[in-house]
Every structure is written in C-alpha cells, then in structure tokens.
Amino acid sequence: MLNNKGVVIQIQLSERQKKIIDIVKYNEPITSENIAKKLELTRGTLRPDLAILTMSGILDARPKVGYFYTGKTAFSFISEKIQKIKVSERKSVPIVVDEETSVYDAIVTMFLEDVSTIFVISNGFFTGVVSRKDFLKNAIGGLNLHKTPVAVIMTRMPNIVVTTLEESVLDAATKIIEHEVDSLPIVEEVAKDNGDKAYKVVGRITKTTIVRIFVELGNNE
Ligand code: ADP
Secondary structure, eight states: OOOOOOOOOOOOOHHHHHHHHHHHHHOOOOOOOHHHHHHHHHHHHHHHHHHHHHTTTEEEEEEEEEEEEEEOOHHHHHHHHHHHHHHHHHHHOOOEEEEEEEEEHHHHHHHHTOEEEEEEEETTTTEEEEEEEHHHHHTTTTTTTTTSSSSGGGTTTTTTOBBBSBHHHHHHHHHHHHHHOSSEEEEEEEOTSSSSEEEEEEEEEEHHHHHHHHHHTTTOO
C-alpha cells in the first residue's frame, strides 16, 4: 500500500477496518460519529482505525464534512504516477547519421555510441531507422557495407512509430510493445521551406528507459 506521500507501507487490514471502508464507500461523506453508530462502537475505539485508513490514503478526511473513500489502491497510485511522467522527462540523446553514411560507418557508430538503434536524417529532417537486425540481415546477405548508403537498408518514414515530448511514457511504452520495436524516436513536427510537413528528431525512448522506470517504481524512488 502507498500512502498519500507515495511511501510504501505494509498494511494488513483488520476485519473492522474493512467494514469501515465499506461503510464509507456507500455512505460518503460520513462522520466518525455515524460510522461508530453503524458499528455500535464508540468514536474513541474507532480513532486508531480511522487514523490508519486516512494515513494509508484509502480514506480521505475532510474537517466538518466527514470521511470519503478515495478508491485508491497501490496499483492506482502507481498507474497515476506512470501516466504523469512525460517522455520529455525521460528522453535520451538520439544517435543520428545522415542518409549518405555507409552501412559500415553506421555499424561503427552503433558500437561507438553503444546503442541498438540509429536514426537517419536527410537535410536535417528525420527519414528513417536502422537497427541491429537490419545490419545483420544485410551483412549476411553479402551487401557491400562500404559502398551502400544506410538509406538503402533503413526502415523509412512514414512506417516509423514515433513519440513526442508531450506524450506520457506509458503511451510510449504501449507503442514499443504493440509494434515490437526496441526504441522510439522522439520527434517534433516542423514545416519545410516549401510548406511540407517534416520531423526533427529531438530524442529517443528505449526499452531500457522503460525498465529503469519500472525499477524506480519498484524501489519506490
Ligand atoms: P533489433 O533489430 O535490435 O531487434 P528492433 O526490434 O527495434 O531492433 O527493430 C526491428 C525492425 O524494426 C528493424 O527492421 C528496424 O528498422 C525496425 N524499427 C526499429 N524501430 C522502429 C520504430 N520505432 N518504428 C518502426 N520500425 C522500427
């Protein structure tokens, strides 16, 4: 269970606390006096239970109004938190090469930069993606790696799944899973001189980014 400060506390609810939750759920807002009446107990007896339930975030107490059920479980706290994290907060630096770069040089870049996906641009605009599998497939296929530009083997726009700085990491992670890719370019839409729509790459989000967030949430950081 997470309390309202996002701190994990182990909480085993007693039968009485579960009954209190049910009463509040169906009668909110309800005063402690009325909860006590329904349970045929004194307010004093209930005080520690109500303190635990409000501290843990299950109930919300409003002075002079009474208790409300927040409906918040540990899971809804976590999902709320994930939905709030924006791609802009977790973006990594994109590794980018020009379309003219040879496949060989792009492979060297991949090793030097320690990434599994490289983004490709032409005249500064985003045009495609090359990944490890693209390199391997073409290398075993006997392609001349020195003479072939990366543009020949890349996956090209508009067939690229992208994200934006404003999107939530949950939506970005959903795209990664649904499209079975390792990373997403973070793009910004711009207008070319001739008015056509184009994209600039401003970052990347990878499976590692998502796993890191998962670990942080698990460790409650
Ligand atoms: P790897 O090759 O390292 O397993 P991926 O699974 O990400 O990496 O790539 C698989 C294929 O999907 C490759 O052909 C690659 O060009 C393409 N690809 C990679 N990222 C994207 C993306 N964001 N949108 C569309 N296609 C992609």
